[in-house]
Amino acid sequence: MKRIINELTVQLRIAVFASMVFMAVGSAQAQSARDYISIVGSSTVYPFATVVAERFGRSSSFRTPTIESTGSGGGLKLFCSGVGVQYPDITNSSRRIRASELSDCTSNGIDEVVEVKIGYDGIVLANDKSAPVYDVTPADIYLALAKNVPAPDGSNAVVPNPYEFWSEINPDLPNARIEVLGPPPTSGTRDAFLELVMEPGCGAFAVIKALSGDARDAVCQEMREDGPFIEAGENDNLIVQKLQANPRSLGIFGFSFLDQNADKVRGSLVNGIEPTFDSIADGSYPVSRPLYFYVKGAHVDFIPGMREFLGEFMSEAATGEYGYLSDKGLIPLPDDERAAVETSVRELKPLTSADFSH
Amino acid sequence: MNNPHPAGLKDLVARQIPRRYRAEWLFEKAGLGALVVGLGFLAFFFYTLVMNGYTAFWQSRIALDVPLTAAVIDPDGTRDVDLIGQANYQGLLRDALRTRFPEVTARGELRSLFALLSPGASFELRDRVLTDPSVIGSAVEFWAVADDDVDMLIKGHSSRDVPESDRRLSDQQLAWIDALQADGAVEKRFNRAFFTSGDSRDPELAGIWSATVGSFFMLLVTLVLSFPLGVATAIYLEEFAARSRWTDLIEVNINNLAAVPSIVFGLLGLALFINLFGMPRSAPLVGGLVLSLMTLPVIIIASRAALTAVPPSIREAALGVGASKMQMVLHHVLPLAMPGMLTGAIIGMARALGESAPLLMIGMVAFIVDTPQSPVDPATALPVQVYLWADSPERAFVERTSAAILVLLVFLLLMNAVAVILRKRFEQRF
Numbered sequence: 001m002k003r004i005i006n007e008l009t010v011q012l013r014i015a016v017f018a019s020m021v022f023m024a025v026g027s028a029q030a031q032s033a034r035d036y037i038s039i040v041g042s043s044t045v046y047p048f049a050t051v052v053a054e055r056f057g058r059s060s061s062f063r064t065p066t067i068e069s070t071g072s073g074g075g076l077k078l079f080c081s082g083v084g085v086q087y088p089d090i091t092n093s094s095r096r097i098r099a100s101e102l103s104d105c106t107s108n109g110i111d112e113v114v115e116v117k118i119g120y121d122g123i124v125l126a127n128d129k130s131a132p133v134y135d136v137t138p139a140d141i142y143l144a145l146a147k148n149v150p151a152p153d154g155s156n157a158v159v160p161n162p163y164e165f166w167s168e169i170n171p172d173l174p175n176a177r178i179e180v181l182g183p184p185p186t187s188g189t190r191d192a193f194l195e196l197v198m199e200p201g202c203g204a205f206a207v208i209k210a211l212s213g214d215a216r217d218a219v220c221q222e223m224r225e226d227g228p229f230i231e232a233g234e235n236d237n238l239i240v241q242k243l244q245a246n247p248r249s250l251g252i253f254g255f256s257f258l259d260q261n262a263d264k265v266r267g268s269l270v271n272g273i274e275p276t277f278d279s280i281a282d283g284s285y286p287v288s289r290p291l292y293f294y295v296k297g298a299h300v301d302f303i304p305g306m307r308e309f310l311g312e313f314m315s316e317a318a319t320g321e322y323g324y325l326s327d328k329g330l331i332p333l334p335d336d337e338r339a340a341v342e343t344s345v346r347e348l349k350p351l352t353s354a355d356f357s358h
Numbered sequence: 359m360n361n362p363h364p365a366g367l368k369d370l371v372a373r374q375i376p377r378r379y380r381a382e383w384l385f386e387k388a389g390l391g392a393l394v395v396g397l398g399f400l401a402f403f404f405y406t407l408v409m410n411g412y413t414a415f416w417q418s419r420i421a422l423d424v425p426l427t428a429a430v431i432d433p434d435g436t437r438d439v440d441l442i443g444q445a446n447y448q449g450l451l452r453d454a455l456r457t458r459f460p461e462v463t464a465r466g467e468l469r470s471l472f473a474l475l476s477p478g479a480s481f482e483l484r485d486r487v488l489t490d491p492s493v494i495g496s497a498v499e500f501w502a503v504a505d506d507d508v509d510m511l512i513k514g515h516s517s518r519d520v521p522e523s524d525r526r527l528s529d530q531q532l533a534w535i536d537a538l539q540a541d542g543a544v545e546k547r548f549n550r551a552f553f554t555s556g557d558s559r560d561p562e563l564a565g566i567w568s569a570t571v572g573s574f575f576m577l578l579v580t581l582v583l584s585f586p587l588g589v590a591t592a593i594y595l596e597e598f599a600a601r602s603r604w605t606d607l608i609e610v611n612i613n614n615l616a617a618v619p620s621i622v623f624g625l626l627g628l629a630l631f632i633n634l635f636g637m638p639r640s641a642p643l644v645g646g647l648v649l650s651l652m653t654l655p656v657i658i659i660a661s662r663a664a665l666t667a668v669p670p671s672i673r674e675a676a677l678g679v680g681a682s683k684m685q686m687v688l689h690h691v692l693p694l695a696m697p698g699m700l701t702g703a704i705i706g707m708a709r710a711l712g713e714s715a716p717l718l719m720i721g722m723v724a725f726i727v728d729t730p731q732s733p734v735d736p737a738t739a740l741p742v743q744v745y746l747w748a749d750s751p752e753r754a755f756v757e758r759t760s761a762a763i764l765v766l767l768v769f770l771l772l773m774n775a776v777a778v779i780l781r782k783r784f785e786q787r788f
Contacts, residue, residue, distance in 0.1 A: 036736065038639065047751060050725040051559040057727055066640055066736040067725040086636055235749055260751045262524040263517050329751065
């Protein structure tokens with residue numbers, strides 16, 4: 001019996017040894033230089049960054065960069081974990097890096113974070129083509145979707161949202177039940193929607209102007225949970241399909257999905273402006289946000305192809321006014337702004353805390 | 359002997375009989391109903407998948423007479439592969455389009471004319487010339503891959519009856535396509551690229567090959583690690599370990615582990631393999647390690663069940679004729695238990711193949727174009743590819759998502775079929 005157990009432990013030892021060799025091989029590979037660019041970050045920037053990466057891989061002698069779709073916050077966290085081949089070189093973000101995230105980066109030894117603004121993305125409120133066109137203001141959207149709103153009787157109180165029909169909010173709007181499909185709180189689109197629509201919408205009311213801090217956020221940033229606002233998941237294609245199935249509902253998603261499905265759904269007017277490529281580009285359509293990516297300066301000369309990839313991304317052919325990214329729905333930067341970004345990328349100008357003062 | 363039943367009981371039973379029959383009938387029909395509902399959902403699922411997905415196996419192509427001018431492709435006549443590979447094939451394709459539509463001259467119009475072809479068409483033309491350089495200098499009929507918007511129109515997935523501004527294709531582009539179709543120069547052909555290429559942001563060029571290879575490497579690592587470990591654990595627990603409080607505790611933990619949500623294993627993999635051991639992100643090696651952790655309990659449980667199914671008489675007979683315990687296990691018990699163990703392993707692997715949540719944490723939810731050459735190259739997996747395509751704005755990805763799901767289902771079906779066949783062929787009943 002004892003002999004058998006001894007034999008078995010020998011086998012066990014061999015198995016443990018084999019798996020350790022296996023792991024050693026893995027880590028040895030990791031420590032050797034990485035010959036491709038590793039990109040993480042926002043799922044909103046993902047469709048654009050991937051196009052550039054693919055073209056770059058096809059047209060250059062470098063390997064195609066890998067791009068993970070981790071979300072803006074997750075991407076920045078990975079990006080700021082440290083310097084070295086096991087950490088990503090670039091992170092995409094559908095919002096600007098926060099001062100706290102930048103200081104995280106600095107404390108992990110990342111001194112040079114280069115900010116690259118690549119263009120704009122519009123957020124649209126759309127519905128099926130067969131349904132009436134909505135012409136709304138941010139205040140209308142706020143009243144329809146916030147959890148708590150100023151009392152409709154004009155008194156100085158904030159009450160749970162009583163509105164059930166669009167026509168109750170604004171007599172010019174259709175007499176239809178409020179039913180809006182939107183992104184969940186984990187989504188960058190949701191953050192941008194709160195900042196660009198709900199905030200200005202709620203700021204229009206005198207009652208709220210008196211509030212500040214958390215009390216104001218509770219009124220301005222909380223979406224209602226009693227049915228009219230439906231969290232439809234991160235998948236924008238799904239929202240488009242649901243709008244077709246239910247023409248009475250509206251959906252909130254990125255402009256590129258409207259651009260691809262313009263034969264099926266229509267964007268609502270906001271402040272009387274239709275969401276089109278041009279109206280977002282010239283800034284007249286109010287609900288648009290800049291998209292960024294952040295580059296680790298220390299990696300640029302160590303990972304093969306970084307400079308060339310940045311060059312491809314900032315080229316006229318990619319992010320220019322008629323570049324291939326605009327075909328994919330990215331709203332390009334105005335020429336002078338793009339030139340400024342291009343210069344700061346070429347010089348690898350790092351972000352400093354002073355950039356957050358304004 | 360007296361009648362053992364009180365007089366009332368017979369009546370009672372007689373009265374109850376119809377009710378019992380009715381209850382039994384209802385019970386049976388409820389079971390059947392549940393089955394029908396389940397099958398109905400399955401049928402609906404397959405129906406929508408096939409209806410959405412089958413068109414992705416075909417790809418619209420446009421026939422062009424492409425003059426393979428020697429002066430453009432190989433100006434020096436050296437037939438140097440590097441030089442030929444770098445020639446301007448896109449220019450040749452564009453020239454061919456201009457020859458076909460000589461009336462188009464304005465710059466903007468030319469742009470929208472060239473947009474009918476996929477950016478991948480020039481790579482295919484290059485490959486064709488490289489495989490047979492003798493065509494240089496002649497004009498060939500080349501079936502160029504059409505752009506995804508054209509493809510969607512031809513397949514009827516996008517409508518032409520809406521105002522021009524709401525369409526991806528302009529009236530003029532529609533007229534060109536109609537003219538080409540009238541010539542018989544537009545055809546749907548088998549979409550080989552779908553099976554042979556990696557991911558792409560151009561739906562017409564996107565394929566599942568790199569994801570399939572990624573899944574293969576991952577499953578290989580999983581099998582190599584979890585099968586021997588799982589079987590060894592099961593043998594030890596069943597054949598050698600004395601039943602004690604410790605083995606009970608281990609058993610409870612193994613059963614528990616089998617039910618842990620898979621994302622937890624992903625977090626473990628991130629903390630252990632990537633952060634602690636410094637293994638590369640997005641690598642099938644790490645994916646395989648994580649999936650091994652997930653599959654191990656399943657294999658252990660199945661292997662133990664297979665071992666307990668071997669009757670004790672076999673063991674006693676072996677020991678009785680003088681076999682050592684190890685000989686008894688290796689020569690007699692293991693061969694009889696193997697079919698059951700393999701079935702368990704295959705079912706565990708099939709589950710691992712369909713897993714995507716733990717891969718998110720270790721960086722395999724990623725855009726990977728290049729086919730991985732080894733388990734440490736960046737790679738993605740089939741279910742992740744499905745997820746990424748489902749989230750892409752281009753309409754042509756809708757059918758490709760369904761098609762990729764169909765391929766994944768075929769793999770799962772094959773694996774489960776192998777498990778059934780193994781069981782049927784080698785199983786011994788006692």
